[in-house]
Structures are given as C-alpha cells and as structure tokens.
Amino acid sequence: MNTQRLALIGLFSALLLLQACAAWQVNQAAASLATAGPRATLARLEQIPTSGRDQAQLLLNTGVLKLYLGDWQGSRDDLEQAKAIMSSMQAVSVTENFAAMTANETLRTYNGTPTDQVLVHVMLALGYLLSGDPDGARVEMLQADVTMQRLAEEDSTLGQLASARFLAGLIYEVNGERDDALISYRRAYNILSDRGEPIPEALQISLLNLTQRQGFRQEYEAFSKRFGRQAQLPATDEGEWFLIYFDGVISNKTETRLSVYDGEVDTMVSVVMPHYAPVNYQPRGLTLVGGQRQRSAMIENLEVRARQDLDAQRAKLLAAATVRAVAKYKMVQEAQSKGDFGGILMNIATVASEQADVRSWNMLPSSVQVARITSKLNQPVSLAERAVTLPPQSEFAPAGKAIVLASSLIDQVYSWPSLPPQPTALPVAEQAGTQSPEENPAQGESDAAP
Amino acid sequence: MKHWILILAAVVLSACATSVERVASDSTIDLSGAWNDTDSRLVAEEMIQDALSRPWIGEFTGRTGQRPAVIVGTVRNLSHEHINVKTFVADMERALVNSGRVDFVASRDERGEVRDERIDQDLNAREDTRNAAGQELGADFMLQGQINTIIDAEGKEQVRYYQVDLTMISMADNRKVWLGQKKIKKYVKNAKLRY
Numbered sequence: 034m035n036t037q038r039l040a041l042i043g044l045f046s047a048l049l050l051l052q053a054c055a056a057w058q059v060n061q062a063a064a065s066l067a068t069a070g071p072r073a074t075l076a077r078l079e080q081i082p083t084s085g086r087d088q089a090q091l092l093l094n095t096g097v098l099k100l101y102l103g104d105w106q107g108s109r110d111d112l113e114q115a116k117a118i119m120s121s122m123q124a125v126s127v128t129e130n131f132a133a134m135t136a137n138e139t140l141r142t143y144n145g146t147p148t149d150q151v152l153v154h155v156m157l158a159l160g161y162l163l164s165g166d167p168d169g170a171r172v173e174m175l176q177a178d179v180t181m182q183r184l185a186e187e188d189s190t191l192g193q194l195a196s197a198r199f200l201a202g203l204i205y206e207v208n209g210e211r212d213d214a215l216i217s218y219r220r221a222y223n224i225l226s227d228r229g230e231p232i233p234e235a236l237q238i239s240l241l242n243l244t245q246r247q248g249f250r251q252e253y254e255a256f257s258k259r260f261g262r263q264a265q266l267p268a269t270d271e272g273e274w275f276l277i278y279f280d281g282v283i284s285n286k287t288e289t290r291l292s293v294y295d296g297e298v299d300t301m302v303s304v305v306m307p308h309y310a311p312v313n314y315q316p317r318g319l320t321l322v323g324g325q326r327q328r329s330a331m332i333e334n335l336e337v338r339a340r341q342d343l344d345a346q347r348a349k350l351l352a353a354a355t356v357r358a359v360a361k362y363k364m365v366q367e368a369q370s371k372g373d374f375g376g377i378l379m380n381i382a383t384v385a386s387e388q389a390d391v392r393s394w395n396m397l398p399s400s401v402q403v404a405r406i407t408s409k410l411n412q413p414v415s416l417a418e419r420a421v422t423l424p425p426q427s428e429f430a431p432a433g434k435a436i437v438l439a440s441s442l443i444d445q446v447y448s449w450p451s452l453p454p455q456p457t458a459l460p461v462a463e464q465a466g467t468q469s470p471e472e473n474p475a476q477g478e479s480d481a482a483p
Numbered sequence: 484m485k486h487w488i489l490i491l492a493a494v495v496l497s498a499c500a501t502s503v504e505r506v507a508s509d510s511t512i513d514l515s516g517a518w519n520d521t522d523s524r525l526v527a528e529e530m531i532q533d534a535l536s537r538p539w540i541g542e543f544t545g546r547t548g549q550r551p552a553v554i555v556g557t558v559r560n561l562s563h564e565h566i567n568v569k570t571f572v573a574d575m576e577r578a579l580v581n582s583g584r585v586d587f588v589a590s591r592d593e594r595g596e597v598r599d600e601r602i603d604q605d606l607n608a609r610e611d612t613r614n615a616a617g618q619e620l621g622a623d624f625m626l627q628g629q630i631n632t633i634i635d636a637e638g639k640e641q642v643r644y645y646q647v648d649l650t651m652i653s654m655a656d657n658r659k660v661w662l663g664q665k666k667i668k669k670y671v672k673n674a675k676l677r678y
Contacts, residue, residue: 123639124677168560175563179634 147192281399323408516671
C-alpha cells in the first residue's frame with residue numbers, strides 16, 4: 034500500500050470523524066436546552082459548522098427554537114427550508130446509498146423521520162397562526178394531511194400524529210369550518226384510540242361540542258357515553274380558550290457499538306446502531322383557569338413517537354450495518370495481504386468510520402399537551418403554574434376564541450389573536466423588566482429553565 | 484492521461500457553477516409542480532377577459548353614467564400551498580384600469596398610508612396643494628374570492644387541481660354581478676432516484 038493511499042484513508046476517516054463531531058455538538062446543545070434556554074442554545078447552534086447533509090436537522094432545530102422565542106418570521110424561514118429539503122430528499126440517492134453501505138449512515142442527507150415530516154407542518158402552522166395568519170396555518174394543516182396520507186400504512190399509526198389532527202381541527206374551528214374541524218378531531222380520536230392512549234379532555238370537549246353543533250345526535254351520544262360528560266358550548270357572553278403546551282425536551286439518540294475481534298486474522302469488526310436510552314418521562318401540565326379550570330393533557334408523546342420511528346427503521350439499519358461490516362472486513366483483509374502496516378491502518382479507519390446516525394430533531398418538546406375551556410368574555414384567564422394572567426377576550430378576541438401557546442422552556446406565552454399591550458400578560462417574576470419580543474411588546478420573555 | 488483528468492475536472496466543476504439565463508416572462512417553466520408564475524398569469528388572463536366581456540360594467544355605466552369603482556376585498560387562500568394571490572389580483576387591477584372602463588379605489592390595507600399622508604399634508608403641505616379628507620371615492624363593487632385545491636397523491640405521483648373563484652359584489656345591494664372562475668389541473672411525477 035503506497036503513501037498516497039494511506040493518506041487518503043486517513044483523510045477520509047478524519048472527515049467522517051468531523052461529521053460525527055458536529056452531530057455530537059448538536060446533541061450536546063440539545064441536552065443542555067432545558068437549562069440553557071432557547072436563546073443561548075440558538076446562539077450555540079449557529080456556531081456549529083454543519084455540512085449540507087445536516088442542513089435540514091439544523092434548520093428544524095433553529096426553526097423550533099425561534100418559535101419558542103416568538104421570532105415567527107425566522108422560524109417560518111428555517112422550517113420552510115427544512116421542509117423543502119426533506120421533500121426533495123424523498124427520492125432515493127444512489128451516491129448516498131453507496132456511501133452509507135461502505136462508510137456509515139451519517140453520509141445520507143438528513144431527511145427527517147415520519148414524525149418530523151408531519152411535525153414540521155405543525156410548527157409552521159403555529160408560527161403562521163401566532164403571527165396573525167390563520168389562512169397560512171390552514172395551508173400547513175392541509176399539507177400535513179397530504180404528508181400523513183403519504184405515510185399511512187395499514188395496521189400502523191407511524192407518521193400519524195394526533196397533535197397535527199387536533200391542531201387542524203382547531204384551525205378549522207376558529208376559521209368557522211366546523212365540518213372540517215369535526216373530521217380532524219375524529220381522526221385525532223381514531224389515532225389515539227388505535228394506540229390505546231387516553232383521550233385528552235380538550236379533544237373530548239371538541240368532539241362533543243362539534244357533534245352537537247352539527248346535529249350528529251347518535252355520534253354525540255356515543256361520545257357522551259364514552260367520555261361520561263356533556264358538550265360545553267359557550268353561552269353568548271362566553272368565549273373559548275385553547276391551550277397548546279410544549280413540555281420538556283425530547284431525548285437524544287445515542288449509539289450502541291458491538292465490536293468483535295477476530296484473532297485469527299487480526300481484525301476488529303464493529304457494528305453500530307443508533308438507539309434511544311430508556312426514558313422515564315414524567316409530563317408536567319399547565320392549568321388554564323377561567324370560568325372553568327382544566328389541566329393540560331398529553332395529546333402527543335414525542336418521546337414515544339421518536340422511539341417508534343427508530344424501531345421501524347431498525348431492520349433496515351441493521352441490514353445496512355451488516356453489509357458494511359462484511360465490506361469493511363474484506364477491505365481490511367485485502368490491505369493486510371499487501372502489508373501489516375496498511376492492514377492495521379485500514380482496520381483503524383474502518384472501525385473509526387463506523388458511526389451511528391444519531392441525528393434527530395432533538396430540540397422538540399417531549400410532549401404536546403392541550404386544554405380547552407370556556408370563560409366569560411370579560412373575564413381574565415390565567416395559567417396557574419406560571420402566575421400569568423391573560424386579559425379578557427373582550428379586549429383582544431372579539432370572535433370569542435383565543436389560542437395560547439406556552440412552553441416549559443420559556444416563561445413567555447403567545448396568543449392568537451395577539452394580546453393587547455398591557456402588563457397583565459407578564460408573568461409576575463418578569464414584570465421587573467425583560468426584553469420584549471418583536472411581535473407582542475406586552476409579552477416579556479426569559480430563557481428560564483423550568 | 485493528464486489532459487483527460489483536466490477535462491474531467493473542468494466538466495465536474497462546471498456542473499457545480501451557478502448559471503443564470505434570462506427567459507421571457509411569459510415562458511412556462513415548471514420545476515416542482517407547485518403554483519407558479521404561469522398559473523398566476525393564466526388566472527389573470529382568464530379573469531380579465533371574462534370580467535371585461537360580461538355585462539356588469541355596461542349595466543352600471545348605463546344606469547349611473549359613471550365608471551364602476553371597485554375595491555379589492557379578501558381573496559382567501561384555502562389551498563394546499565402558500566400562494567401569493569396579490570400577483571393575479573394586481574394583473575387584474577392593471578388590465579381593468581387600463582381598459583378605461585373601471586376605477587379601482589385603494590383597498591383597506593393601502594388606504595391607511597394614504598390617509599396618514601393626507602393628515603401629514605394638512606400639517607406640512609402648502610395650502611393650495613393640500614388634499615382634503617372626506618373626499619374619497621366610495622366603491623360600488625367589492626372583489627372577493629378564494630383559491631381551493633384538491634390533491635390526489637399516490638407514491639411519487641400527484642394530481643393537483645386548483646380552482647380560483649372571484650366574485651364582484653355590488654356594495655349597494657349585495658348582488659353578485661360577476662363570477663369568474665379558472666381551473667388548473669396538473670399531473671406531477673416526482674423522481675424516484677436522485678444523484
């Protein structure tokens with residue numbers, strides 16, 4: 034083996050290690066998001082050099098961080114770009130497949146898991162809605178529907194998100210399209226039922242209210258019996274409040290490595306696989322208090338979705354890892370036949386280049402939770418655990434419907450329609466004075482850890 | 484051998500370079516299958532031709548002796564794509580105004596700035612050049628509309644159907660005096676393989 038060839042092997046291995054280094058840095062940033070807060074994490078992410086292959090992952094992460102921070106335009110720009118990349122990567126790449134089969138999985142362009150592909154529409158819809166563009170949010174929900182149809186499989190709920198269906202229902206409902214809203218709520222209900230997951234109170238009320246309003250008597254009674262409650266239609270002097278709450282930060286992928294040393298031929302073979310460590314996620318809710326009181330309930334456990342997505346890929350990843358291990362073993366043997374030093378170097382390079390693809394959209398919340406209450410139009414509503422008081426709907430939501438977004442990562446809460454500029458929207462601890470975000474000067478912000 | 488390597492390198496590098504070519508603004512270039520300038524132009528052409536050939540303008544002019552004044556209301560995008568509806572609405576405005584048969588008045592979004600300027604004139608402009616408030620031309624008709632889509636997808640294939648509906652509503656009595664419609668259907672096949 035000549036010097037040039039050895040140098041090439043060294044260079045190639047170094048490049049692969051650099052790639053793994055960037056993924057490791059992103060994972061480190063995600064791991065510290067809960068304590069560092071979205072703003073510091075965003076600044077940290079922007080310092081990490083990423084290759085074109087990781088661009089979608091980076092944009093998904095920066096997009097969701099900007100959403101937490103209320104930078105609607107920035108969030109939309111990043112998420113739209115990520116969406117376009119993921120869409121264009123649906124075709125199978127010849128070169129990336131070859132590289133993945135011979136080196137490692139990180140040489141594929143990140144094109145998102147089924148959950149990512151749907152959730153990007155959810156995050157975009159929230160961005161459009163909170164920036165005052167409900168029609169833009171509606172567009173995203175229609176796109177989410179197309180994506181979920183594309184991903185749909187018999188006997189599987191992979192790529193089917195109850196949170197996306199619920200949000201679509203909410204957007205149709207605030208647009209006055211009750212028939213479409215009911216269809217979306219029904220789909221959310223079906224997804225949760227198929228998974229055997231509990232139906233959140235907000236979805237129960239949505240289904241009851243709309244089946245009653247649309248005059249579907251039998252369906253209403255069936256839901257009423259199943260949920261043990263009645264519809265809660267607002268009176269003429271009442272409005273409806275919807276809460277979407279992001280809790281926690283989703284886990285990172287790690288890698289499991291299985292290395293086998295074959296003493297007869299003096300060769301080390303490694304097989305690596307991405308995996309999620311077991312997590313005992315304990316969701317924390319947020320209570321919406323007005324004319325009624327309701328604690329947010331989980332509609333999407335993203336910790337579970339991420340693990341299901343990975344499980345669905347496992348067989349394919351294992352097959353690729355096995356093929357790669359055989360190919361690398363042969364390469365080492367060939368190098369050994371030309372000289373001991375070349376063989377050792379090739380063995381080091383093949384083991385070092387074997388990296389699991391631990392990239393993921395890892396700045397998402399652990400869960401998406403929802404709540405829905407009615408309250409008098411002239412009555413303020415509060416978020417109990419935050420000591421945040423939102424002004425009465427009569428001051429900013431003449432249609433009697435308001436959607437509030439809150440995250441455990443930040444004290445700031447956002448609303449559609451935008452809250453009027455008044456100090457009551459500030460958390461008590463924040464009123465001493467913090468920087469105001471661009472969209473809603475009344476709303477303070479701090480990157481506080483929960 | 485070295486020459487071949489150089490030629491190959493040149494070919495590869497040239498493939499990486501950005502290239503820009505001027506094309507006619509009415510040429511049809513479909514890249515992704517999504518709504519594009521050609522669709523916007525087709526809608527504008529259809530709507531302009533239809534709006535000018537229907538009797539609502541003549542009827543109004545015959546009855547009042549004046550050109551109808553139109554205000555652009557909401558054109559809602561209820562489609563699967565983020566479509567800028569302002570492009571074909573602007574094309575329509577231009578064609579109808581240039582026909583000399585219709586006046587357009589500033590829309591809700593546009594007139595705020597004009598009114599601010601008028602207030603500013605009151606303070607800062609010479610008296611003989613000031614424009615008084617309360618002299619605006621009221622609209623006789625409002626143009627409203629929506630874009631709807633139906634997407635049918637299977638694997639890498641998609642049929643995208645767009646329907647644009649515009650309505651001219653009389654401000655006096657809510658009569659719908661003109662209904663314009665344009666339908667566009669596309670069959671999109673996405674690549675199964677990429678480099």
